[in-house]
Amino acid sequence: MVDNLTARQARHIIEVVGSSGTPPEWGFQFFSSGLDGYLKVIEDDYLKSFVREGGSSFKVVVGTYGGGKTHFLYSVRELAWRHDYLVTYCPLSAESSPFHRLDMVYKSIAVNLMRPLTPDELLTGGERGLGAFIKAVYHDMKTAIAEEEGIAGEQLEDRIRAIAADSVRGCENPNFGKAVRLAIEALTRNDQDQFDAMLQYLTVDGWDRLSHKAGGVLQPIDRSQAFATIRSLVTWVRNLRFGGIIILFDEAEQAGSMTSKQKELMLANLREMVDQCGASSFANTMVFYAIPNEQFLTEGRSPAYEALRQRIQTVFDYTNPTGVKVRLDRIARDPKTLMNDIGRKLCGVYENAYQFRMPADQTRNLVRVLADATAERAFGDIGYKRMFVQAVVRAMHALRFEPDTVIDEEFATRMLSPGEDADPDDIYE
Numbered sequence: 001m002v003d004n005l006t007a008r009q010a011r012h013i014i015e016v017v018g019s020s021g022t023p024p025e026w027g028f029q030f031f032s033s034g035l036d037g038y039l040k041v042i043e044d045d046y047l048k049s050f051v052r053e054g055g056s057s058f059k060v061v062v063g064t065y066g067g068g069k070t071h072f073l074y075s076v077r078e079l080a081w082r083h084d085y086l087v088t089y090c091p092l093s094a095e096s097s098p099f100h101r102l103d104m105v106y107k108s109i110a111v112n113l114m115r116p117l118t119p120d121e122l123l124t125g126g127e128r129g130l131g132a133f134i135k136a137v138y139h140d141m142k143t144a145i146a147e148e149e150g151i152a153g154e155q156l157e158d159r160i161r162a163i164a165a166d167s168v169r170g171c172e173n174p175n176f177g178k179a180v181r182l183a184i185e186a187l188t189r190n191d192q193d194q195f196d197a198m199l200q201y202l203t204v205d206g207w208d209r210l211s212h213k214a215g216g217v218l219q220p221i222d223r224s225q226a227f228a229t230i231r232s233l234v235t236w237v238r239n240l241r242f243g244g245i246i247i248l249f250d251e252a253e254q255a256g257s258m259t260s261k262q263k264e265l266m267l268a269n270l271r272e273m274v275d276q277c278g279a280s281s282f283a284n285t286m287v288f289y290a291i292p293n294e295q296f297l298t299e300g301r302s303p304a305y306e307a308l309r310q311r312i313q314t315v316f317d318y319t320n321p322t323g324v325k326v327r328l329d330r331i332a333r334d335p336k337t338l339m340n341d342i343g344r345k346l347c348g349v350y351e352n353a354y355q356f357r358m359p360a361d362q363t364r365n366l367v368r369v370l371a372d373a374t375a376e377r378a379f380g381d382i383g384y385k386r387m388f389v390q391a392v393v394r395a396m397h398a399l400r401f402e403p404d405t406v407i408d409e410e411f412a413t414r415m416l417s418p419g420e421d422a423d424p425d426d427i428y429e
Helices: 007-020 036-050 069-082 102-111 119-124 130-149 153-167 174-188 192-202 209-214 223-239 260-276 303-311 335-354 360-378 384-401 409-416
Strands: 056-062 086-092 245-251 285-291 325-327
Touching: 007 119, 007 335, 007 384, 036 069, 056 069, 056 260, 069 086, 069 245, 069 285, 086 102, 102 223, 130 153, 130 174, 130 192, 153 174, 153 223, 174 192, 174 223, 192 209, 223 245, 223 260, 260 285, 260 303, 335 360, 335 384, 360 384, 360 409, 384 409
Parallel strands: 056 285, 056 325, 086 245, 245 285
Antiparallel strands: none
């Protein structure tokens, strides 16, 4: 599989993994391991059938920092694209998109929306967001109508405007539907100013009383309109004949800095999101909400905690796909075996990136020694994955520059350290 990687792509993967220990947006699949069973259930039970046929579902993904939450979400995104779903990967934080501010959550959904992309499109980042998606929809409409109906010029543009109007029928938020229609109409006239104005509204970048009201967009997207607008986005995607929409929320930090009122709002919003996934207005939708620790959602004593706890208590696994919680700490029953598999694959990516080859027995020994040392340091914390992949990349760098280095426990200990205590003379020898 790694043979399909270009050196540039492999170098990008190694840079991201080696520096931060996080998976790259594309390329993670070349060193993925241990997820196949869970992903197969999601694909077979949901993406191929239930969600495509009008169902909706909500899953909580639980994993500590460095435990593979983002890697898992990227894997789901890749699967969803294979089945022609739109996907939006939404990093959540207390500053940019807190879940107690639903208008900001909708904004994150809108600015991160992506149709199925090629690796190069994904790596450049230019095809991300609602604006890029609307332009792609317009281009696809124009191409299909021209080829199938053989019309051009003003007749073609009139036909596009009619289809655009049909595509937003049934949208619960009429302002959303009108803004989408006007944005597509602006593209038919090459009216960049109107397109930008409608996109400004659609991505919650501001509402101008004069320009937006003149187009019939009568109020901004605020907290009271947020759920209706998310449902309208879902309806529009469904009307466009995509498989549906997959929403991936990645909670990057705990909600420790939130006030009690904000936390109550967050819990209420999350509970409503769970309930929405059982309603027809959320048809063809699947939501994943990844958190480092489920306790901050369920350990309180208020009715909001209890209501949410009851909704997310069941555990997803091979024998219970309707369960809500995906526990990443249950995926790897043998962490050392998992690390050995990940490590061998990552070494292959490294060799491709730097055109550097190591004997197979040396690679196996390197990965085994690092896996053993990581397991001793991790003490059961599944954050060992991030520590391990960073160590593998660092070790490969060391061996590329000094191929005769002895691979033993001492070497593994050095590779697992952050490098801050290194002797400067060692660096500049």
